[in-house]
Amino acid sequence: MSSQTEGPYVEGQIQATEELAREDAAKTPTRSAPRMSPGRWVVTLGWRHAIAIIAVIFALFPILYIINIALNPVGSLSAACPPDKTGPEAITCLFPSTFSLDNFQAIFNDPLKPFGTWFMNTLVLALSVSFISTLMSAAGAFAFSRLRFKGRRPGLLALVLLQMFPQILAITAIFILMTSMKEVFPAIGLGTVAGLLLIYLGGSLGVNTYLIKGFFDTVPVEIDESAKIDGASHVRIFFGLVLRLALPVLVVVFFVTFTFIFNELAIAKVLLADIRNTTLAVGLNTYVSGNTQEWGKFAAGALVAAIPMVVIFSLTQKYLTTGLTAGAVKG
Numbered sequence: 001m002s003s004q005t006e007g008p009y010v011e012g013q014i015q016a017t018e019e020l021a022r023e024d025a026a027k028t029p030t031r032s033a034p035r036m037s038p039g040r041w042v043v044t045l046g047w048r049h050a051i052a053i054i055a056v057i058f059a060l061f062p063i064l065y066i067i068n069i070a071l072n073p074v075g076s077l078s079a080a081c082p083p084d085k086t087g088p089e090a091i092t093c094l095f096p097s098t099f100s101l102d103n104f105q106a107i108f109n110d111p112l113k114p115f116g117t118w119f120m121n122t123l124v125l126a127l128s129v130s131f132i133s134t135l136m137s138a139a140g141a142f143a144f145s146r147l148r149f150k151g152r153r154p155g156l157l158a159l160v161l162l163q164m165f166p167q168i169l170a171i172t173a174i175f176i177l178m179t180s181m182k183e184v185f186p187a188i189g190l191g192t193v194a195g196l197l198l199i200y201l202g203g204s205l206g207v208n209t210y211l212i213k214g215f216f217d218t219v220p221v222e223i224d225e226s227a228k229i230d231g232a233s234h235v236r237i238f239f240g241l242v243l244r245l246a247l248p249v250l251v252v253v254f255f256v257t258f259t260f261i262f263n264e265l266a267i268a269k270v271l272l273a274d275i276r277n278t279t280l281a282v283g284l285n286t287y288v289s290g291n292t293q294e295w296g297k298f299a300a301g302a303l304v305a306a307i308p309m310v311v312i313f314s315l316t317q318k319y320l321t322t323g324l325t326a327g328a329v330k331g
Contacts, residue, residue, distance in 0.1 A: 070299035073100040103300035118283035126261040137208035145216035215249040251319035
C-alpha cells in the first residue's frame, strides 16, 4: 500500500472503531449509584446541611431585623415585633409589613445631624488610612524581611510587643497631645479629620507591618538577587516585583484596615466631639444614646453605611481567601 493511501485508510479504521465503541456504550445499561437510606443520609450528609442552615439563619436574622426597623415608619423596636407575637408568629417580624422610606429621608434632611458629612468623613478616613497604611506597612515589612541593619531584630520585637497594648489605653495621652497640637498646628489638631487620620495611621502600622512581613518571608530571595544582577535597585525591586507578588496579602490588610476605621467609635468620639463634623459611628450613636431612641433612623443609617463595606468586599473577595492564609506556612 502506498504512503498516499495509507493515511486515509488508517483514519477510516480509527473512525469505525470509535463508532463501534459508541454503539456498545449506548447498548450497555448504565448502573445508577445505589440510593442512600434516610438514616445513612442523616448520619453522612444531613447534619452538615442542618449546621449550614442554622448558620445562614443566624447570619440573616440581624440583617432582616434591621431592614424591618428601617422600613417601619414608627421606627421603634417594639413596633417591628409587637409583644403579642410569640412562637412561630414571631418569624413574621423579620419581614416588614409596611414599606416606608421616611427614616431614610429623615437622616438626610436633618440639619442638626448631617448624615452626609458623617458619611464623607468616614469614607475619606477609611480609604486614606487604608491606602497609606498598607503602603507604609509594606515598605517597613520589606525592610525587616529583606534588609539587614543594626537594630532590626529589636525593632521587630518592639512591633510585636506594642500590639499587646490596645490603642484605647493611650486615649488620654492622645487627647492631651492633640489639644497641644491644635495650638501650634490647628489644621491637624483636636477636632480635625486630618488629626484623626494621623492617629489612625500610627495605630495600624505595627500589626500590618508584622502581617505583611510574614508574607514577604515566603517570597524567594533568589528573585531579588536576580533583579540585582540586572541592575535593579531596592526601590525597583520593591515596587516592580515584591508588591506584585504580595498583592493578596496587601488586599487583606487594606480590607481589614478599612473595616476597622469605618467602624471605630471610641477614639473618634473623643477627638471629633462636634456632632456637625464627626464620623458615622459617632453620629449613629447619637440616635440611640441618652434620652433619644430613634431606632428607625439608626437602622436606616446602618444600612446606608453598609454599602461601602459591601462594595469593598465584592471588589476584593477573590484575594481574601489566599491572602488570609498567606505567610502562615513558610517554605
